[in-house]
Amino acid sequence: MFLSKNLMISIRKLLIMSSTILALVIGSASVVAADIQTIQSAVTAFQTIGTLRRETPINGDAIAAAYAGDLQTLTQEIDTTNSLKLDSDILAAIEEIKSNNEPSLAGQVIDKTLQRVFYQSFFNRITTIRDLFDSSTSEELIRILDETEAVFQAVSGTAARANEVLSADRQSIEEGSNPGLDIQITESLGRIRTALNKTNPDEDFATVAVERYVTRMSLARAYYIGVLREVRGLIENRNSDLITARIQLKEGEIFYRIIESLVSRDNPTGNALIKTQLAGNVADVVADEIVSELSKGFIGRVKGEMNGQAESIGVDRVQAMAEASGTAAFAKILLPDLELRLGAEVRGNLETALSDLQTASSENSVPNSAVARDAITGILDSYEAELNLVKYSATTETALIDNAVASFKTIGELRAETTINGAAIEAAYAGELQQLTQLVDQTYATSIDADVSAAIESVKAGNEIPFSLQIIDKSLQRVFALVVYNRTTLVIENFDGLSTDELALEWDRANSAYSAIAGTAGRVNKVLTEDKQTLQDGSNPDLDDQITLAFVQGREALSNLNEDDRLNVAIARENIVVPLARSFLIGVLREIEGIIASRDTDATEAREKQIEGEFFYRIVESFIAPDNPAGNNLIKTQLTGDLANVVANEIVIEISKGIIGQVNRNISIIESTFGIDRNQALVASGRVSLYINIFLPDLELRLGTLERVKVQNALQDLREASETDDVSKALTAGSTLTGIIAAYENELI
Numbered sequence: 001m002f003l004s005k006n007l008m009i010s011i012r013k014l015l016i017m018s019s020t021i022l023a024l025v026i027g028s029a030s031v032v033a034a035d036i037q038t039i040q041s042a043v044t045a046f047q048t049i050g051t052l053r054r055e056t057p058i059n060g061d062a063i064a065a066a067y068a069g070d071l072q073t074l075t076q077e078i079d080t081t082n083s084l085k086l087d088s089d090i091l092a093a094i095e096e097i098k099s100n101n102e103p104s105l106a107g108q109v110i111d112k113t114l115q116r117v118f119y120q121s122f123f124n125r126i127t128t129i130r131d132l133f134d135s136s137t138s139e140e141l142i143r144i145l146d147e148t149e150a151v152f153q154a155v156s157g158t159a160a161r162a163n164e165v166l167s168a169d170r171q172s173i174e175e176g177s178n179p180g181l182d183i184q185i186t187e188s189l190g191r192i193r194t195a196l197n198k199t200n201p202d203e204d205f206a207t208v209a210v211e212r213y214v215t216r217m218s219l220a221r222a223y224y225i226g227v228l229r230e231v232r233g234l235i236e237n238r239n240s241d242l243i244t245a246r247i248q249l250k251e252g253e254i255f256y257r258i259i260e261s262l263v264s265r266d267n268p269t270g271n272a273l274i275k276t277q278l279a280g281n282v283a284d285v286v287a288d289e290i291v292s293e294l295s296k297g298f299i300g301r302v303k304g305e306m307n308g309q310a311e312s313i314g315v316d317r318v319q320a321m322a323e324a325s326g327t328a329a330f331a332k333i334l335l336p337d338l339e340l341r342l343g344a345e346v347r348g349n350l351e352t353a354l355s356d357l358q359t360a361s362s363e364n365s366v367p368n369s370a371v372a373r374d375a376i377t378g379i380l381d382s383y384e385a386e387l388n389l390v391k392y393s394a395t396t397e398t399a400l401i402d403n404a405v406a407s408f409k410t411i412g413e414l415r416a417e418t419t420i421n422g423a424a425i426e427a428a429y430a431g432e433l434q435q436l437t438q439l440v441d442q443t444y445a446t447s448i449d450a451d452v453s454a455a456i457e458s459v460k461a462g463n464e465i466p467f468s469l470q471i472i473d474k475s476l477q478r479v480f481a482l483v484v485y486n487r488t489t490l491v492i493e494n495f496d497g498l499s500t501d502e503l504a505l506e507w508d509r510a511n512s513a514y515s516a517i518a519g520t521a522g523r524v525n526k527v528l529t530e531d532k533q534t535l536q537d538g539s540n541p542d543l544d545d546q547i548t549l550a551f552v553q554g555r556e557a558l559s560n561l562n563e564d565d566r567l568n569v570a571i572a573r574e575n576i577v578v579p580l581a582r583s584f585l586i587g588v589l590r591e592i593e594g595i596i597a598s599r600d601t602d603a604t605e606a607r608e609k610q611i612e613g614e615f616f617y618r619i620v621e622s623f624i625a626p627d628n629p630a631g632n633n634l635i636k637t638q639l640t641g642d643l644a645n646v647v648a649n650e651i652v653i654e655i656s657k658g659i660i661g662q663v664n665r666n667i668s669i670i671e672s673t674f675g676i677d678r679n680q681a682l683v684a685s686g687r688v689s690l691y692i693n694i695f696l697p698d699l700e701l702r703l704g705t706l707e708r709v710k711v712q713n714a715l716q717d718l719r720e721a722s723e724t725d726d727v728s729k730a731l732t733a734g735s736t737l738t739g740i741i742a743a744y745e746n747e748l749i
Helices: 005-029 036-052 060-067 070-082 086-098 103-131 138-159 181-195 201-237 242-264 268-278 287-312 317-342 344-362 366-385 399-415 422-429 432-444 448-461 465-493 500-521 543-559 565-598 603-624 629-640 648-673 678-703 705-724 727-747
Strands: 164-166 173-175 526-528 535-537
Touching: 036 060, 036 070, 036 103, 036 138, 060 070, 060 086, 060 103, 070 086, 070 103, 086 103, 086 705, 103 138, 103 201, 103 242, 138 181, 138 201, 164 201, 164 287, 164 317, 173 201, 181 201, 201 242, 201 287, 201 317, 242 268, 242 287, 268 287, 268 543, 287 317, 287 344, 287 366, 317 344, 317 366, 344 366, 399 422, 399 432, 399 465, 399 500, 422 432, 422 448, 432 448, 432 465, 448 465, 465 500, 465 543, 465 565, 465 603, 500 543, 500 565, 526 565, 526 648, 526 678, 535 565, 543 565, 565 603, 565 648, 565 678, 603 629, 603 648, 629 648, 648 678, 648 727, 678 705, 678 727, 705 727
Parallel strands: none
Antiparallel strands: 164 173, 526 535
């Protein structure tokens, strides 16, 4: 059914009004805060820093002076508007230069991070022009466009670079033709400028909506190319000039942060792989894998825009045109690699289908749009099948655990029903799930089967059903967590004694068990509020993707054909076990938040949350108790006692103290094995990083963002020092970490 033109215009104006209100709410921190003089001054400062960072030696004080002022103001605006912390990244890098800690690397961090500032400012302003098109005058909109063009001057050089494409043998990256992205962006901005005169408002708004995609995605493509350019350089240099290769790795890492959100949305595990390679060892960078995972992410965005076009066509012509433009803009990023894998003819077919979709959108043709979308989808599906993507492939029979997982999921469905059927839960538990639970009890001297069975009886009897259901769920999650721990530990402890097939069986069993609790690992972080009275959502640490990637990488190393396979399996195990433990600690804090939110209004709800927290904590108690027995007892007392006595800050503090003990133990391992047993030192440095990441958000709350950035930089330095037996670098990193952790401990009172 078609909506009338007047109704659609009214709806569009309402949406624009909402966007206008949002922009006004942002206030002085929004993209309209910095005027063109401020932006031009910031661009000049950026160019000055570019000159300074090429000098030998690099003058950190001069860079700090150039950064202070309008450039730092613009950075802080972007931080506020886009919830970023780029200013702290830059300040930490300036400190690295001043202390002569790999100043060339720090210079790249400053340069690429500032490019991200201008990139984001460009994105924001283009969107603001579209959002305010109806409510603002042409003069006001042109002023914002002038600012946008001024911002672009800072990054136009990046947009002017030649394409980078995978080589024919897919082993490296090579330079391709120049797509002229700087020219495309400049011409697109010119079309927007003409449209802002509003001589034909409806069509002019359509032009702005379409060109918004052209400009933004052309700039995004420039940074996609930037990532691949650095990958090309580090592959060319890693066997002959390690210093240069490491600088290029750092450039690729920071460049990727600029476009990460465009990839991670539809390819979270691939995003984890890209970040791991770009923040890891130059020897581990695989060109085909990075290109493939980038492509999978952008395929998702192409399909997302097509879905939007499908929803809009025949209803909102302008929106359909914009979505079709987005489809084409994202797809253009893929074209060179698609041609490599599928041939020039298929590329031509895709370009034709993309053009057809844009034409059909302009004509508001529903049937022609469908034909074009089908053609695009078919080609993209064929292309994705050719990509070298990260994927877990089990090759062994794991029926016992698979069936136990299926039963656990059945119980989850039964728990969600309005009328709880205790007999059905009992039937689902009986069999492989109970058998697995009993095996875990025998191995770890636990009583999980008794807890689950008693809770089922309570449900059947109608006694405290909500509480009993939580005991069942969290106890069974504990079973699967222990299976993951047990099987991955068995693999590393018996790596040299078992055959590849035997190792694969145990790893597959662990992966199967993980599938039961992957949802818990996928939740957002929980952090204290500013007043430390309760907890709130933090960022998503993507633990599920980290664990999935670790399972894949560990599985690939089970062949034991390469010298570092045992090390790689050990590292993979740590990247499974510690993040999984972290996910359950987050679960504890999530329930603490629920207790505090409901204890004064709904005691039953609060008590249910307390039981969830208690049984979640049982899963990870062994990570806290060894180094903080008193704190462990305090946590358990609060999770089983009076609801009024639950104190969020106290529980967070005691968790951090326990984890700090784990950190200190592994720092001692590094000190005792450094230069003697490289593998042990590397595994321990990995554990230090994983454990510190558990309390890093709280450290940032108490000490500030700059200290958090310093910790992250020191962790990366510690890992690199362990890889290369660089004693001086290790001592510097260790000193930084111990100093900041000591300051953090002083705050845990």
